[in-house]
Amino acid sequence: MLLDYDRLGWLRAVLAAFTALVAAFLLLPVVFIILLSFGSSRWLAFPPTGWTLKWYQELLADPAWINAALTSAKIAAMAAILSVLVGLLASFSLVRGEFPGRQLLRGLLLTPMVLPVVVFAIAVYAFFLRIGLAGTTIGFVIAHTILALPFAIIPIATALEGFDKSIEDAAIVCGASPLQARLRITLPSIRIGIFSAAIFSFLASWDEVVVAIFMASPTLQTLPVKIWGSLRADLSPVVAAASSLLVGLTLCLMIVTALLRRRSSR
Amino acid sequence: MTRPFLSIRAVRKTFGAFVAVHDVTIDVPKGEFLTFLGPSGSGKSTTLYAIAGFQDPTSGDVLLEDKSLLAVPSHKRNIGMVFQRYTLFPHLSVAENVAFPLRVRRRPDGEVKRKVADMLALVRLEKFADRYPGALSGGQQQRVALARALAYDPPILLMDEPLSALDKKLRQEIQAEIRRIHRETGVTILYVTHDQEEALHLSDRIALFKEGRIEQIGTGEDLYLRPASEFVAGFIGNSNFLPAEHLETESGAATVRLADGSIVKGVKATHALSRGQTARLMVRPEAFRLTPVSGNASLAVEIVDTAFFGDRRRVVARTGSGDEIDVRPSSDAAEPAGADAAASRRIFFDPAQAFLFPA
Ligand SMILES: Nc1ncnc2c1ncn2[C@@H]1O[C@H](COP(=O)(O)OP(=O)(O)O)[C@@H](O)[C@H]1O
Ligand SMILES: [Mg+2]
Numbered sequence: 001m002l003l004d005y006d007r008l009g010w011l012r013a014v015l016a017a018f019t020a021l022v023a024a025f026l027l028l029p030v031v032f033i034i035l036l037s038f039g040s041s042r043w044l045a046f047p048p049t050g051w052t053l054k055w056y057q058e059l060l061a062d063p064a065w066i067n068a069a070l071t072s073a074k075i076a077a078m079a080a081i082l083s084v085l086v087g088l089l090a091s092f093s094l095v096r097g098e099f100p101g102r103q104l105l106r107g108l109l110l111t112p113m114v115l116p117v118v119v120f121a122i123a124v125y126a127f128f129l130r131i132g133l134a135g136t137t138i139g140f141v142i143a144h145t146i147l148a149l150p151f152a153i154i155p156i157a158t159a160l161e162g163f164d165k166s167i168e169d170a171a172i173v174c175g176a177s178p179l180q181a182r183l184r185i186t187l188p189s190i191r192i193g194i195f196s197a198a199i200f201s202f203l204a205s206w207d208e209v210v211v212a213i214f215m216a217s218p219t220l221q222t223l224p225v226k227i228w229g230s231l232r233a234d235l236s237p238v239v240a241a242a243s244s245l246l247v248g249l250t251l252c253l254m255i256v257t258a259l260l261r262r263r264s265s266r
Numbered sequence: 267m268t269r270p271f272l273s274i275r276a277v278r279k280t281f282g283a284f285v286a287v288h289d290v291t292i293d294v295p296k297g298e299f300l301t302f303l304g305p306s307g308s309g310k311s312t313t314l315y316a317i318a319g320f321q322d323p324t325s326g327d328v329l330l331e332d333k334s335l336l337a338v339p340s341h342k343r344n345i346g347m348v349f350q351r352y353t354l355f356p357h358l359s360v361a362e363n364v365a366f367p368l369r370v371r372r373r374p375d376g377e378v379k380r381k382v383a384d385m386l387a388l389v390r391l392e393k394f395a396d397r398y399p400g401a402l403s404g405g406q407q408q409r410v411a412l413a414r415a416l417a418y419d420p421p422i423l424l425m426d427e428p429l430s431a432l433d434k435k436l437r438q439e440i441q442a443e444i445r446r447i448h449r450e451t452g453v454t455i456l457y458v459t460h461d462q463e464e465a466l467h468l469s470d471r472i473a474l475f476k477e478g479r480i481e482q483i484g485t486g487e488d489l490y491l492r493p494a495s496e497f498v499a500g501f502i503g504n505s506n507f508l509p510a511e512h513l514e515t516e517s518g519a520a521t522v523r524l525a526d527g528s529i530v531k532g533v534k535a536t537h538a539l540s541r542g543q544t545a546r547l548m549v550r551p552e553a554f555r556l557t558p559v560s561g562n563a564s565l566a567v568e569i570v571d572t573a574f575f576g577d578r579r580r581v582v583a584r585t586g587s588g589d590e591i592d593v594r595p596s597s598d599a600a601e602p603a604g605a606d607a608a609a610s611r612r613i614f615f616d617p618a619q620a621f622l623f624p625a
Contacts, residue, residue: 170353172341173318174367174414181341184370188357 030247037240044237055241065242068226075137075222076205079144083201084194086145087152088187094153095160113150117210120147125214135217143211148201155200159193160186192264199257203250269332271296271454272317272422277326279312286312288478289326294456299448301457303465303501304475310458313475314424317456319343330421346415346423346453350430352407354399360410361386361395367418385413388447405436409443416451425457429464441467462502466490474498494536496623499548506554506591508565510547512539512622520622522547525587530563532617537624544625551594552578553619562614567591569609583613 008015032046037055039048059065093099094106112120124143125134133139163186171181187194209224216225223246230239270293279287287309294300302310315321317328319340328335335343354363364385368378386392389409399407408428415423425444429437445468448455459465465472466486473483474497482494486502493499496507510522513529520535522545530547539545558564567583570590574580574597581593593613 164351164353166349166351167353167355169320169340170347170349170411170414171355171366173343173345173347175341175344175370175418176366177339177341180370185355189355191357 033240034244034247037237037244039237042237044235044240055237059238059241059245062238065223065226065238068221068223069242069245071220072206072222072224075140075144076202078137078141079148079205080198080202082141082145083148083152083204084156084198087149087156087197087201088194090149090153091157091160092182095157096165109153110150112147117147117208121211121214124211128215135215135220137220140212140215140220140222143215144205144208145201147208147211148204151200151204152197155193155196156190159190163189192260195260196257199253203253207246207250270294270329271298271331272456273327273329273332274313274317275327275329277313277316277323277328279309279316279321280324286478287316287323290478290480292473292480292483294454297452297454299455299457299468299470301459301465301469301472302475303459303462303472304481305501306460308475309478310460310475311426314426314456314458317422318345318347318424344418344420346418346420348408348411348415348423348425348428350427352399352404352411352431354402354407354410354414356399358398359395360391360397360399360402363399363410364414364417367414371418381417385417388416388450389413389443404432405440408432408440412444412447416447416453421454423453423455425455427458427460430459430461437464438467444468466502472502474501492536493548493621496546496548499621499623504551504592504594505548506551506589507546507548508585508589508591509587509625510545510622512541512543512545514541515539522622524565525585525589526566528563528565530617530620533620533622534618535622537622539622539624546623546625548621548623549591549615550619551580551592552596553615554591554593554595555614556581556593556595556611558612558614559616561616563617563620564612564614565591567611567613569611581613 005012035048036044036046038051038053039045040050040052040054041048090105090109094102094109121143124146128134128136128139128143133142167189168178168181168186171185172178176184207224208222209228212222212225213228216222221229223242227239227242227246230236230242272294274290274292274294276289276291277287278285278289290309290313292300302313304310312321316323316326317335319335319338322336354360355366358366361382364382365378368381373381382395383392386395389412391406391409391413394402394406394410399410402410411428429440432440441464444455447453448468457465457468469486471483471485472489474481474489476497482489482498484492489498489502493502499505500507509525510530512535513521513523515521515535515538518535519532520539521529521531522533523529524547533547555562565583565585567585570582570584572579572581577597578594579597581595583591583593585591591613
């Protein structure tokens with residue numbers, strides 16, 4: 001093949017350099033923020049003149065920040081659970097079903113991933129205003145579930161495609177009802193996919209800001225919304241500390257997922 | 267007549283306009299090892315799935331001890347099945363896999379434990395009880411699958427090409443295991459394979475499938491020595507087919523004229539043929555001899571190649587009309603080597619071991 005990595009020769013060095021550049025470009029702002037969150041300057045000066053943990057102390061002492069973090073966690077957890085449940089049902093019908101329009105349904109369920117988020121946010125907001133869900137936790141969770149759904153469907157459907165249905169059939173001849181077979185055999189067999197779906201869905205909600213701004217109310221604010229609001233009010237290193245924590249949790253969850261996948265593929 | 271144990275009655279299965287199984291009828295006595303043999307796509311699995319309940323037949327019925335199975339959902343049929351694919355539950359250990367059917371039947375713990383131990387002993391995998399399927403070879407996985415399928419003492423065991431993913435040596439080993447297990451448990455087995463040697467080795471009876479129909483059903487000997495059609499003769503064992511013209515038939519013994527003009531009397535005719543009808547004369551490779559016995563017919567050939575295989579020789583010969591013949595005479599003293607390549611000579615066969623089929 002033309003793009004066989006092993007045959008690229010000297011182009012490999014170019015490719016490696018380019019990849020490193022892209023990675024640096026993507027990661028530098030994050031590194032920058034994390035460094036600033038430990039810097040002693042009140043004015044976010046770079047490079048920091050001294051190091052301190054006081055912004056983190058300030059952050060953890062402020063109930064508004066704690067509340068925002070808890071709200072984020074609660075909404076992300078509920079969105080993750082819902083998205084995994086709906087994702088499971090959707091994946092079964094997408095992978096196993098033989099109905100016309102299956103591809104269409106698949107496309108439809110994955111659109112939130114490609115649809116401009118602002119468009120989605122405005123549409124959902126307008127709709128929720130009308131049916132009285134705007135500014136409610138339920139509305140927030142539903143909106144985030146829709147956004148998270150593709151991130152649940154992709155890993156679950158992939159795992160299900162890789163699972164031989166004969167194994168489920170074997171459980172059925174063994175005497176398990178079709179439901180029992182799915183619960184006791186199929187679900188445990190694709191558990192890594194389900195777990196990935198839960199983590200990705202959680203993260204899709206956890207660091208989402210656009211829809212969250214529309215769904216938020218003064219009493220219902222997630223961490224990214226609070227960060228966004230604070231940035232505009234006063235540019236304090238506390239915001240950098242909050243952002244660093246956000247990134248930290250995201251990173252932890254990604255690492256856990258990667259480790260689990262690695263262990264199960266061995 | 268005693269009632270059959272399992273009765274497959276005029277089972278038919280269509281997919282759209284395509285008929286995968288044409289009114290298949292078979293009665294299976296208790297304890298029999300019956301094999302569905304046939305080329306890929308001939309409807310063997312579909313028939314088996316109708317018994318397992320994964321495919322509802324379009325028409326027909328499946329009766330077990332006179333009760334129809336069709337209204338019973340798969341998981342309540344209490345049938346054992348081993349699949350072509352590896353179907354052990356990947357997240358359960360070998361022992362838990364075998365225990366699974368007993369657990370869903372809510373059998374008491376003590377009984378489950380005892381039964382699992384018995385089953386693992388039956389397939390000789392006691393030492394592997396705590397392994398996970400991923401750490402087993404293909405042959406071991408299929409033996410565990412067999413143990414799992416027998417754990418709940420099913421009246422019937424279905425096996426759909428369970429050895430097709432294994433290499434030849436392992437296949438023969440497990441065939442021997444399957445025979446022993448059949449003998450020890452007395453379970454009624456319906457076995458699907460496309461491998462005629464496997465079918466001959468294992469079965470009490472073989473049902474040979476062709477395009478959704480049963481072409482012939484009988485013991486291996488029946489099919490090999492008394493093939494009902496050219497298809498059966500070609501599928502079971504090796505066969506040579508020589509073009510022939512039918513001259514006359516008298517009480518099952520036919521007279522034919524071969525391509526070289528020679529007349530052969532007393533070949534077996536399984537079909538009614540008219541005078542002058544073109545036909546094909548089937549002779550097994552091992553029915554040919556290099557030295558004549560009285561009453562034998564003979565054929566003028568040119569030797570193309572010879573090879574020695576210990577108990578047999580293999581000689582490739584070509585007739586005057588260009589047909590290649592596979593000849594496998596036994597390599598004992600009565601059959602001297604004297605068959606050099608490129609030599610012209612005669613080879614011999616007993617007409618009573620030749621079968622005439624319509625062309
Ligand atoms: N679900 C299905 N839909 C359409 N055709 C099928 C289906 N299952 C089997 N067939 C067709 O039925 C025929 C018999 O299949 P099968 O019973 O699996 O054959 P075998 O087991 O003898 O190889 C094949 O031609 C196959 O393509
Ligand atoms: Mg098959």
